[in-house]
Amino acid sequence: MTARVLVLGGTGEARRLAAALADRPGLHVVSSLAGRIADPLLPEGEVRVGGFGGPDGLAAWLRREQVDMVVDATHPFAHRMTTSAARATAEIGVPFLVLRRPGWQAGPGDNWHWAESVPAAASLLADLGERVFSTIGRQELAAFADLDAHWFLARCVDQPEPPLPRRLEIILDRGPFTVDGERRLLRQHRIDVLVTKDSGGDMTAAKLVAARQLGLPVVVVCRPPAPDVPVVETVEEAVAWLETLVATRPHAG
Template identity: 65%
Template sequence: MSAHVLVLGGTTEARELAAALAVRPGVRVTTSLAGRVSRPGALPGDVRIGGFGGSEGMAAWLREHDVDAIVDATHPFAATISAHAARAATTTGVPAVMLRRPGWEAGPGDRWHAAATLAEAAALLPDLGRRVFLTTGRLGLAAYAHLDDHEFLVRSVEAPEPPLPRRTRIVLARGPFTTDGEATLMRDHRIDVLVTKDSGGAATAPKLTAARALAVPVVIVRRPPAPDGIAVVPDVATALSHLGLG
């Protein structure tokens, strides 16, 4: 019996899952990417690029391509596509699971400040420092554009979209990063405060270790909740087991 698994991708875990599925006999895997990164790496199995046209469009795609299971392995902050996937799964009856890496947890010596949104994170900055290391991605920087008295070091994989804060220096880089490298970057730019999303994972966690060592406060933007009615698993092995392929 063959099975067609749709992986909503864009993360390291999605890539690992696609590779694990592609070598299983009788399993066909299609990875769907949003298309926000201009040069995504090669992926095993089939790949589609672009949106589905909402939950209705995704449901139609699932039926048309005889999908047997969905794994939402998108970024923990990709709330819109996750909601669409959950609704499409309910509409079609296709089993779905969310592969979401665990979030970061504060440890001894951490000076973390939680924020529910980027706007809330921006509102905390005047009390925390003027030189900001901003690692929330290339989208949504308009939330900080009004902070004319602050200096921003913005790091993202690709060039951020305007509007940007008036005093902005951009660093284009992709993880994984090292603790020593992150500490050097923060010292060189005299960073007062780090702003990041709670993405989880090891690739970008060294900035948190460096911030702890340098006594730099961190504003952590909390994740949106997972959609109702979908199982959430923490790693590839558990996702495979949930699909009956472990």
């Protein structure tokens, strides 16, 4: 009997997981995207787009679709989705795994300043420089809206909505980025300080290397705490977790 797997996606890891599972016997995979990006990169296989309506809505959807396993491969800062999925799967007894890439680690030559939130990051800027490069995404730029003494360069996938900083230039782009390209960008806009989230991964890490090379401070927003559930860091580990569950199902074989 085929096992139905829901992959909560939107990341490169989620797309790689869907690809890795596409031809696996005994598995039917549905990838779910939140629908917040106008032109998302779609994974292989069946895809649904849109929210579930909180943990109760997700639990009802899982029951209705007879889902056997859930892998949360959302962005490390998609805290609400992860929390909802943990509650919904616990409520109905569906195995749940979080696939989360490792966070970034400061190295020699880095000048990092950790912040517990985006508003906390905004409060650090007064002592670090006037010209700010923000890569926190479009949804939380409001935290900088009152910082009229600063000039912001914000890179987003989609156009942000007000409230926004008064002195703002927007770049619409998505990774992967190169160190050379990021260094040119920082120099071209005479950036004093970079603000980013601890997203981890290689696709957007080039900006950190470029900032180090140019001696620029970096404000790094900490990840939200993960729920008390199984967590793996690689697609291969997630595939192994799923295969073990399939092999040990009572009706397997």
